[in-house]
Amino acid sequence: MAWNTALRNYVAAAAIAAHRIAKHGTNDGEVVQAAAATDALMGVTEGIAPDAGERVDIVKSGLADIEYGGAVAKGDPLTSDANGKAIKATVAGSRLIGFAEVAGVAGDIGLVDIALGTLAAA
Numbered sequence: 604m605a606w607n608t609a610l611r612n613y614v615a616a617a618a619i620a621a622h623r624i625a626k627h628g629t630n631d632g633e634v635v636q637a638a639a640a641t642d643a644l645m646g647v648t649e650g651i652a653p654d655a656g657e658r659v660d661i662v663k664s665g666l667a668d669i670e671y672g673g674a675v676a677k678g679d680p681l682t683s684d685a686n687g688k689a690i691k692a693t694v695a696g697s698r699l700i701g702f703a704e705v706a707g708v709a710g711d712i713g714l715v716d717i718a719l720g721t722l723a724a725a
Contacts, residue, residue: 623687637683
């Protein structure tokens with residue numbers, strides 16, 4: 604479920620799971636599932652998992668439901684794991700999708716306050 608968000612519609616260049624972090628695809632107007640903390644993250648898929656070639660709404664700002672890929676505490680900076688799931692960003696230079704609004708563990712559908720950026724060195 605999207606919460607007070609800004610949405611933009613794209614074409615899925617490949618299948619993307621629901622509640623996952625997305626990045627731009629090769630072509631303009633395409634998105635793919637993020638696969639690394641170093642990907643240029645751009646938003647979160649809603650509760651529908653599109654197949655390749657299907658249209659998909661991407662939450663670009665505000666709050667979004669997101670699947671956690673590990674233990675997350677409220678306020679943790681979040682980035683992508685290899686499966687587009689949100690994990691705590693710990694390595695300087697990691698791209699950020701935003702900050703956790705609720706705590707959770709792997710497999711939970713949590714809540715992210717989208718704030719794109721890069722984790723600075725400590």
